Amino acid sequence: MPLGIAKKLLLGLVLGTTCLMSLSLESNAQSTMMKSNNQPSAAQTSSHVNVRGTIESIAGKTLVIKTLEGGETAIILADDLTVNTVTKASIDNIKEGDFVGIANVPTSGGTSSALEVVIFPAALKGTGEGNYAWDLKPNSSMTNATVANAVKGVDGQTVTVTYRGGQKKIAIPDNTPIVALAVGKADDLKTGAAVFAPSEFGADSKFTSHRVVVGADGVVPPM
Structure with missing residues (x-):
């Protein structure tokens, strides 16, 4: 495989991994925010x-x-x-x-x-x-x-x-x-x-x- 094509494929894999990591972090952040918006505990609401x-x-x-x-x-x-x-x-x-x-x-x-x-x-x-x-x-x-x-x-x-x-x-x-x-x-x-x-x-x-x-x-x- 020509060296130029190999570099492009490697760059694409890196960018794809970064994008997936970004999506994963964003999803985790939303999950954390949703948990923080849950109803307080009984002690807090009494x-x-x-x-x-x-x-x-x-x-x-x-x-x-x-x-x-x-x-x-x-x-x-x-x-x-x-x-x-x-x-x-x-x-x-x-x-x-x-x-x-x-x-x-x-x-x-x-x-x-x-x-x-x-x-x-x-x-x-x-x-x-x-x-x-x-x-x-x-x-x-x-x-x-x-x-x-x-x-x-x-x-x-x-x-x-x-x-x-x-x-x-x-x-x-x-x-x-x-x-x-x-x-x-x-x-x-x-x-x-x-x-x-x-x-x-x-x-x-x-x-x-x-x-x-x-x-x-x-x-x-x-x-």
Whole structure:
């Protein structure tokens, strides 16, 4: 075979191999990109959602809630489910040393304003202690803490509450919903009752709840 033709054939083989390598690399890159666009893991997609509404139905471990937004949400009740009830209380029931949960928003004066108050029983003191973001209103917080002092004023009452690592002064207007929390049971979950169900929304697109707060005697859980 003439030398010139042999060189051309060799060059063609080299270019062909390079082209195939290029196509292979491009295919691998697309495969890698497709994998990176897959659904995240369950741990990545699980998120906390507070479900508020009234019980539409309950069957076995499934609780269906008609939400405040008008839709329906089915919640799987965990095996370790805790049920709490809330009953109507008043500002006069708040004493120094009580453990309370207060949803609140900041004010221009530096004192936060309460959106609702939950008075915990002594047996549940310390539950969820701290100050963290809440979803009742924009920029709201939930402060679970001990009442250090309480001062009554013309328009409601102002309390100073303390928790690990901090304290907060919160004004409680006269029209603030106030409830007392108690230990309940699964039988308290009845059709038509108002509930608050902190839940986890998992990668399987299902809600699971380990705790449900239900209103007694027509009370709506305000948290």
